[in-house]
Amino acid sequence: MPPPAVRDITKGRRGGYSPIVPTNRKPRVTIDHVARATGVSRQTVSRAINNKTEIDPETRQRILDAARAMGYRPSRFARGLVRQDVITIGLVIADVLNPFFPEVTAGVLQAAERRGWQVVVYNTGSEYRKELEVIDMLFDQVDVGVAFLFHNDAIAKAAGANLPFILLDTGGRAPALPGVRIDFESGTRQGLEYLISRGHRRIAMLDDEMYLSSEAPNTRRELYLKVMDERGITVDAGWIQPAHNSVEGGAAAMERLLAAHRDVTAVFAYNDMIAIGAQLRARKLGLRVPEDCAFLGFDGLSVGELVEPPLTTLHIDKRRLGEVAVEQAALLLGGTDEGEIPEAVIEPQLIVRAST
Amino acid sequence: MPPPAVRDITKGRRGGYSPIVPTNRKPRVTIDHVARATGVSRQTVSRAINNKTEIDPETRQRILDAARAMGYRPSRFARGLVRQDVITIGLVIADVLNPFFPEVTAGVLQAAERRGWQVVVYNTGSEYRKELEVIDMLFDQVDVGVAFLFHNDAIAKAAGANLPFILLDTGGRAPALPGVRIDFESGTRQGLEYLISRGHRRIAMLDDEMYLSSEAPNTRRELYLKVMDERGITVDAGWIQPAHNSVEGGAAAMERLLAAHRDVTAVFAYNDMIAIGAQLRARKLGLRVPEDCAFLGFDGLSVGELVEPPLTTLHIDKRRLGEVAVEQAALLLGGTDEGEIPEAVIEPQLIVRAST
């Protein structure tokens, strides 16, 4: 037998409705309480709360006052259960602190607001475990997932989860899920051809270190190799440096690159954050930008306009990316079959500034 | 009598379960469907879905397979109704695109995740109507609000809404609601005293234009006036320029300032974004920073480290701000009375970089 004494105390405290000693968790005020307190039926309370017309204005006011005084708040669960209308979208991003994602989020929030949808946000840090966990959460808590997923296992899990799902950046992987594709191939091509047209040949690449071991095809690095090859430029293996996806990561990678290959004349970075860090460090080490070394980013973050010199970049319309994803989610929820969702493509645009 | 024909057609389309022509909205698969399909009670299905122990492994698997095949997904509403455990916090921010807020959001998301809470995000743009609207949404959709609110009417509404509510930045207003206070007075004092100690006297202020008509006391502008007065420095009205809260706004304000008062030697900006825009424009107009004019920001955004010269700023621990707010929300939900919530204060810290 378990010791009942202890248990009873606990129960007593939680369940006790002592009007003097405030209990820890206040019991919920329900529509029935309000109905009883005002001497009407709960339907009438419901009418008052929901601003229905079929109700005596006086009664309504009386009920509203009482409800407010009692601290009544309708349960969203009970409500949602009966009128299945509130739609919640689960937005999964890698890192709120990377300016790329707030812009995507802005697009998602705007599109969602237009439709009266809610947006729950999850941050994964692109960690394997978190990505898998978050899919379970989505499954339980939202009507549709819109997600940046790095790991193939997570994508596979999402695909098998019986949950409407849209990928932000389907990224050349097998189209297990509908979503938006960012045309990195076009971007990479635009960027490198531009550099080459400006006379650069020894073009280094600072890659996101996470993609070193990636199973994903069509990474920016592979596209870089492909385009360089097409142009008949032999890439020295040392030109490619892995970088942590951050300003500091870009700086460190640049330092390593310069130690080994001081002769590169341009740097093609995985993204703007890495490019900015690299450029900053290069200048600190005495190089002139772009005369000694040019820098090309990828993303088109607005911070690129603020650094010295302003960063040339392959601009992605991140806001639109978020909006389009929500539109696709709407199609999915509207009953369109997963296979029928038209592929949306975001095409990067070269923006030339002073860093090249 | 209403014309029934039209109505009937509508009803027929929505309710028709034609197996050939897919209807627009597929009817929800419920636990009962799965139960019937597998020949067990719905309780058993529930056990299988929720990984309970009291169930034959074989039965469980059979049910799980069927559920998956049928596309069954438990309703979060029905579930929430019975086990009242999932807590959702409504995070209201002014602008996702201002780097200040993603940092706060990071703190909120992290603290929420630790507790297993959901976070729904709303963006108001500090618009009067949106702020008011969002409070209605919160009231309906979340368990507790954590919000940046600019307009006093919105704060008042939130205070009267019978919803647990925490303010991010209570900002010297009447303590209608618990929340975190950012100690702008301390920050302003640190910043201005530092500038004065460096010999500056003609210190301009670029204020957020939204606060021109604000009812809030203790704005950064008023604190600036107060400290300058304490130091015996007479402030020329023209030193104060309103700026749109953005880099471009800061730039425009700086240009106006220089047109009228080229003799100022330092600029105290409402925040980093404005400071960065101002500094950029000043340099473009030929001023040397900090020799001709020094710049001091407020926020401590990481972008301040990337500009040229790096920005001196009053750093606010935004991440901690978000975390603390969630901790206060937890107290509120735990039953602590609103008045008992201890005031949390975030103290800005002067970070000296090359812009001063």
Added chain:
DNA sequence: CTGAAAGCGCTAACAA
């Protein structure tokens, strides 16, 4: 204008 009945989809408690 108001109330009674029914049920949204699920799980906790109790029986079998």
Added chain:
DNA sequence: TTGTTAGCGCTTTCAG
């Protein structure tokens, strides 16, 4: 191990 019985709190018919 499984099924039955009660709700969770609300809104939607349908009667009065």
